[in-house]
Amino acid sequence: MADKLTPVLSANWGTENSWKIAPYKKGGGYKALAKALKMTPDEVTGVVKDSGLRGRGGAGFPTGMKWSFVPKDNPNPKYLVVNGDESEPGTCKDMPLLLASPHTLIEGMIIASYAINCHTAFVYIRGEVLHVHRRMQAAVAEAYQAGYLGKNILGSGFDLDIIVHAGAGAYICGEETALLDSLEGRRGQPRLRPPFPAVAGLYASPTVINNVESISSVPSIINHGPSWFTSMGTEKSAGFTLYSLSGHVKNPGQFEAPLGITLRELLELAGGIREGHELKFWTPGGSSTPILTPDHLDIPLDYEGMAGAGTMLGTKALQIFDETTSVVRTTLRWAEFYKHESCGKCTPCREGNWWMVQMLRDFEAGKAADGDVDKLLDVASNVGGKSFCALADGAVACVTSAIRHFRSEFEAGYTTPAWELFPYERSALFAVPAKDVKEGVHA
Amino acid sequence: MSGHEFQSFFPDSGGVDMTDTSTNIDATTLAEMRQLASRYPEARSALLPMLHLVQSVDGRISPAGIEACADILGITTAQVSGVATFYTMYRRRPGGKHHIGVCTTALCAVMGGDALLEQVSEKLGIGPDETTPDGKFSLERLECNAACDFAPVMMVNWEFMDNMTPEKAQQLIDDLAADKEVSSTRGAKITSWREAERVLAGFSDGRADEGPSAGEASLLGKKIADEKGWAAPKGGKA
Amino acid sequence: MSVVTKPDQAPAPVETVTLTIDGIEVTVPKGTLAIRAAETIGIAIPRFCDHPLLDPQGACRQCMVEIPDAGNGRGFPKPQASCTIEVAPGMKIQTQRTSEVAAKAQRGMLELLLINHPLDCPICDKGGECPLQNQAMSNGGGASRYNGVKRTYPKPVPISAQILLDRERCVLCARCTRFSEQIAGDPFIALVERGALQQVGRYADEPYDSYFSGNVVQICPVGALTSAAYRFQSRPFDLVSTDATCEHCAAGCQLRIDHRHGVVRRRLAGEAPAINEEWNCDKGRFAFVSGRGEDRLRTPLVRENGELRAASWPEAIDAAVAGLAAAGKKVGVLTGGRLTLEDSYGYAKFTRAVLGTNNIDFRARPVAEGEAAFLVHQVAGRTLGEGLTYTDLENAKNVFLVGFEPEEESPIVFLRLRKAVRKKGQSVTAVAPLLSAGNAKLKATLVPTLPGAEAEAVAGLKLAAGDVILVGERAALAPGALSAVVEAAEGSGARFAWVPRRAGDRGAIEAGCLPSLLPGARPVTDVAARVDVATAWGIESLPPLEGLEAPAMLAAAADGDLAALVIAGVELSDFADAQLARAAVEKVGFVVSLESRRSEVTEAADVVFPVALLEEHSGTFWNWEHRPGRVNTVIKQVNAPMTDLRVLAALADALGTPLGFRTAAQALAEFTELGTWDQPIKPEVASRTRGHAPKKAKAAAGDAVKLATWRMLLDGGRGQDGEEALAATAKPTVARLSPAQAAAVGVDTGDSVVVTSPAGWYELAVEVTESMVDGAVWVPTNSPGTPIGELGVVHGDDVVLSVGGAQ
């Protein structure tokens, strides 16, 4: 049994100048690269496969297997694209990683590129995080200077360039095919699959797309081997990962633990729900993963555990809401997020979110009509599972799961505004004059 | 209600503001655009960075900027416009020297983001997507900015302003208005929105070393592990 | 004649897939999309974004089906968009007919599509033929459950002078934007904004001026895109539709012409997979009102005391007969390129059998010596399939363009090449003085060629068996270019096709409107051929000598060597030397004009016969492939206007040698009966010299350069008259110069330059063009106000350039 917390990725975040190459190397950085370059590319892929590492971007697809899908006989160049779009509400793990230790990602990228025979790799980072871009740009420059990037890396004959690319504000660009279109200088709208990116991705060439955390996990796996990795976590959810606790907890933050830890354990480490309050509902992995309640505190936070509870592990973004919170209000806010972020390509997502937002506003204002809960569920059912990509499924998940667990709160919306049932000032972390709540932003 | 006005008529949508044709794009900018285009295996990939550069030069996506991108990349102005209007970071009207963002997605909203937006809006005298008449501030209602463990979150020129309170927001605006030195909680000293856009375009400003490595919340788990003596197996640190 | 053998065309066996749809087993080619597999067994799955000629989009989500078994024993957990799913062996698909899951998905989608759709069907042009309306009526719920606020935009915004966009009605299927990008290569419209605000947009300063823009109106599944020309003109259910072949160019587009109350309201692209697929160009779609102007001729006219006056038919016929009889055999006939095969045949027979001369030529354009020989030996007498077809173009690996600008001169050829370039990696090479915008969209490689030097350039091409050369009529003006093409093809096994510009050109050759060719590709100089035709026509003999070509006829007329001209629809400035043509009609003594509108010819004529518009006609056009296309009478009137054939028949009767037919059907029957000459015509290599000496410019006026010129699709052609919205989408008239040439003259883009010939000059705006060869200037041949015929110079002649503005 591994320890309760197992900092690997976050182990160096506290060291001085942790983002610079010298401290990173001092802590053992770039050793995995040297080791990997002495292996064959297939061996590297094999190690990652054996480790059971699954994608940390939300879907949990086995990383090594993804790499092995890249066709070797395809004459086009191969590309690695790291997904640093991190825009799923609640998700806040990749940004601290990139801020504090960009070299972990760079080392992982070089190893991954070597494994798939890629010579140009990209990091696509959402645009709204300036300092992350500075750190990443500087780290790439350092890596070139140190000979880890460019031609003939460490004398291995392997060449690699890394391009740091800024997005410009679009959640959908986290969806891997939309990301590719965006990276090609187009509107970030998802592409038809097949062909899958592994066959025809960036510039119609074979492309591997992985999350920041997935690729950053690779150097440690190369260093310590697959069985080290599988000694943490559960059988099908191997290794460690970053859990992000936010919301009404005493001490929100990042907790790097073996997969399978429970929210009860994490809450305990975070000092529990804020003073004098109790847990009402939570998301296991961002707003797109159906919400859970205190009934689910002891379910392992791994892929299988969450699937068993009718939700998903997602990005392990645990957003915690206490009893002061109106479920109707948060659901509306998420719906507004999805309406704002829908790319507009397909009917159900574009129109469904437009409609659901209006209905949810009625619920919030206590102006919904009798029977509107069922109508909302039916509209949701015409959207969920019908859209071009998974964005709308996420949008529907937060609505349907909220109604599943808190139907009566929605029904109260037939008569009573949510801000009367759950005075909004009580949910805030600081004192908000009640008048503001009524007459200001919320009225 | 949520505070988002439900808008249903969109008289001005569909493109950038053609009434303002002013531009600062000069030969240097064009050379930098070409340089960006040459960084990628296929030039069009540089479009997003080029549009960031246009904003850093013109303070918005200007007609001249759209035309320059189309010209350099060999695509149509309609195609550039389609991209420029897709992404929320691209502005149709001039942004302020400082671009203030307040996150109001569910978690931040509940924890105080709504009240902060209200406060900042009142203080600046402008609503979201507006710019103060003196050109000092523009305001935006943000969707989740990947800093939820620091909620409620504000951004200034896309630098993190974590764990905001009404008092801190008040001070922040006052200091910026008075051109006092302000630093991001997890970033660098605040300069201006345009300078930020230049970095996002891919031109480093050499200030990566400012600010802490990580915020307190980011280090929490590691701190507890250290206290408890927990670690990954066999000195698992890579 | 070079007998062209086709590359082995044994069809490769098609790999098929067998699956079941709604329990019905169906076998389709591998790679078929589910939605189309269903069509083959008559199951219609509703759709909006799907279009068989566009790349799949999967955006509207209307076509959802349930797939309980993907062919591997496992089903899809969610319903799937049938327009993006390829069938697999053993797959089981359930459509709305058998699956409640699919039916609910489709009902739900329709409801979602309608929540923001305006309720303006009663005033919408599409109402009555609207897929969304039809769907809502047949599959939609009776009432909407939506009681929110609808998304609204300002009502229609022009995206070009011709096309209007009503964003409220748009269902965002992206058919229009995909068409523009994928098919036409003109992405001047794009999806803009995001999410619920996504819309079709253009950049404010760059309108959607595409030669193919009208197609987006036709394929829009709602009334979001409308044309200025047809807006509020009619309700679809009040229209009567007639199939037709387009009269503008030699592409042979199949059209649907809709009329109401005897007035044509609109024209649509027909469905003709082998020809225009489902597209046409804006000229073919919108340019059909030219006959509606004040200048339409309604009665015959005769000249009396120097003035034309209205006359009765018998009076006019008498006058014409008197004049023609007096001229005897000293008469010439100019028929132009716009006649149907039947009309051309009528003129050919009238000329040879009634007037007793072989002086007939359809080429109302610059003509060079040697071209006729090429047409006789390499074009005439071919039937469809003996030469190249659209399908051959699409399948060719390499295509070479010689004196031919596909987008300007044969836009459907352009679309087919573009399809091949995009889908099959075809490579295109253009022998031309510059890389035109159209050829750039074909990713063409330019072989920069000074006008007149085409033969050399062709000789230098690397050709292989199976390659295709497309040669335009302009190539004839370059010494030796046509024979160079023939030789290059023979030497390499490449094949070539001659692509003329006008719809009637190809048929005119066949019908006998060249001075050297009798109908059915029979050489005039061949005794047997003459006897053959004379026997069929029931006359004693035919004149044995080749007649005069058009330039010679004009010269003879101007010199008084001819006494009369009979002229069908022809514009004088279309000839190489407009002034010579003008002198010809003025000096010839007697001119009979058969026209539907007043023109320079009718003004100079002694007798004018008003003839029917094409929409009042039936007949046949042969396209460049030698494919016949039907022209049907669209507007049937009680008192039908006289056709060319009926006028010719009346004249023939009065002249004493009956024509033998009065209707197109009779003419076609006789022409068909006559058949094509089956004796081999002795191959002959075209002459290497041109008919006229290149004109030397006046010295010292400026820089002498070569003139490069071709016609733009939208230009000053009279067939486009009256459609102002269309004209507003034409490309601006500019003179193109290479950077070096511009510098030598001392001008830059935006300046003006004077192009001078011995006959005159034009001042034009300069556009410096990177790809342009030095030592030449390019100008459009017939743009409004600047017909090059007035300068009396043709492609390859010398002109003089000087700085404009000061003159």
Ligand SMILES: Cc1cc2nc3c(=O)[nH]c(=O)nc-3n(C[C@H](O)[C@H](O)[C@H](O)COP(=O)(O)O)c2cc1C
């Ligand atoms: C709407 C949507 C948004 C997404 N956003 C992100 C994101 O911000 N970051 C990310 O890594 N993956 C995101 N994903 C998942 C990616 O599509 C993809 O699965 C992932 O990047 C693959 O990397 P992994 O296998 O390493 O997890 C998103 C998916 C969807 C449908």
Ligand code: SF4
């Ligand atoms: S305008 Fe018509 S064709 Fe174009 S996206 Fe809208 S509905 Fe489709």
Ligand code: FES
């Ligand atoms: S027709 Fe299939 S998604 Fe539109």
